[in-house]
Amino acid sequence: MAVAALDQRRAWEAAAAVPDPEVPCVTVADLGILRDVRIEDGAAVARVSPTYSGCPATLAIEMAIEVALREAGFEARIERVLSPAWTTDWISAEGREKLRDYGIAPPEGGRGKRALFGEESVTCPRCGSTHTERLSEFGSTACKAQYRCTACAEPFDYFKCI
Amino acid sequence: MALADALLELADDHLVLGHRVSEWCGHAPMLEEDLAMPNMALDLIGTARSLYSRAGELEGKGRDEDDLAYFRGERDYRNILLVERPNGDFAQTMLRQLYFAAFMEPYWTAALESPDEAVRGIAGKAVKEMAYHVRHAGEWVIRLGDGTEESARRMAEAVEELHPYTGELFDEGTGDAALPSRASMRDEWEATLKNIFAQALLDWPGEVVPMAGGRHGNHGEQLGHMLAEMQSLARAHPGVTW
Numbered sequence: 001m002a003v004a005a006l007d008q009r010r011a012w013e014a015a016a017a018v019p020d021p022e023v024p025c026v027t028v029a030d031l032g033i034l035r036d037v038r039i040e041d042g043a044a045v046a047r048v049s050p051t052y053s054g055c056p057a058t059l060a061i062e063m064a065i066e067v068a069l070r071e072a073g074f075e076a077r078i079e080r081v082l083s084p085a086w087t088t089d090w091i092s093a094e095g096r097e098k099l100r101d102y103g104i105a106p107p108e109g110g111r112g113k114r115a116l117f118g119e120e121s122v123t124c125p126r127c128g129s130t131h132t133e134r135l136s137e138f139g140s141t142a143c144k145a146q147y148r149c150t151a152c153a154e155p156f157d158y159f160k161c162i
Numbered sequence: 163m164a165l166a167d168a169l170l171e172l173a174d175d176h177l178v179l180g181h182r183v184s185e186w187c188g189h190a191p192m193l194e195e196d197l198a199m200p201n202m203a204l205d206l207i208g209t210a211r212s213l214y215s216r217a218g219e220l221e222g223k224g225r226d227e228d229d230l231a232y233f234r235g236e237r238d239y240r241n242i243l244l245v246e247r248p249n250g251d252f253a254q255t256m257l258r259q260l261y262f263a264a265f266m267e268p269y270w271t272a273a274l275e276s277p278d279e280a281v282r283g284i285a286g287k288a289v290k291e292m293a294y295h296v297r298h299a300g301e302w303v304i305r306l307g308d309g310t311e312e313s314a315r316r317m318a319e320a321v322e323e324l325h326p327y328t329g330e331l332f333d334e335g336t337g338d339a340a341l342p343s344r345a346s347m348r349d350e351w352e353a354t355l356k357n358i359f360a361q362a363l364l365d366w367p368g369e370v371v372p373m374a375g376g377r378h379g380n381h382g383e384q385l386g387h388m389l390a391e392m393q394s395l396a397r398a399h400p401g402v403t404w
Binding site for chain 2: 050052053054055056081082083084085086087135136137138139140141142146160162
């Protein structure tokens, strides 16, 4: 039993260290998309939630986790979990700090249905000003929007709150 | 099984619209929109994939998402006519997107209570995505409707062209107890649209002659062209993987 618990911990650590391919400053554990890793019949089973329905990185992330588990010496299997749906609330406090240091404004506030055209108040990750404006609903990936800080004049990515 | 058929209808709506939106990739009027369009197409296609997989599982004939997407002909597709309409200009594409997303957002919200776990999972993801599709398309409809003389003219033409196709959104189709009633979405859809139309200075159309038939496999000629392009690779090389 103790060995099993140790294996499970080792498998989790191997999978949790995998970086996100699009935002490599954070890991799959920071983002909350790695739900859990269990040892079943001698194999490590990682349960992974995609961020967006059409996120093109989903398959790459699953493969990277599988490779990391195999490199750690486990037989590995990935299970994709849709329910409950991933939310930006699952990004850890540490993950939010890493995003900010990387120049991406982390999602603010809880999820929830916003007023149709309600603007989120977004803090500039460089200078901390809240005088920012949205340039585009989509940035370099579906999960980010493009903003500009009117105080320091820098454009930045905002990790959308969903 | 009714749920499998009903999910197939929903999947076809999402795949066909997703493919249409993807046709803008590299052609959108500005860089931001060139990023937005493929991202929204990916949302729709991603939802379609999950729906096809669940439909195939329930159907029990061993068909997977690829079989259902690439190896059914035009008459077997069950999407509503609205989503297969050609892109037209940007005004037309944005209005089509708004009509569809403003329907799907309350639909997926209601589907969060479905007794089918897979449906709840798909709805949980899709409802958040539809919320920003509504916002994105709504902003464009307002910007173009309340824009220049030229953009207002084009937006009004888009309404005239597409409004007759909206009635089919509310046809129950196959329907299933595990899915929300489509007709019950009408009030919320109309409220969203009327709010945006008012800001866009667009007149709400009166009675229009409804255009329907997609749920029975009766499509416009454009769907065949679209499927020919979308399916040709998979049919030339069955089972091909990247």
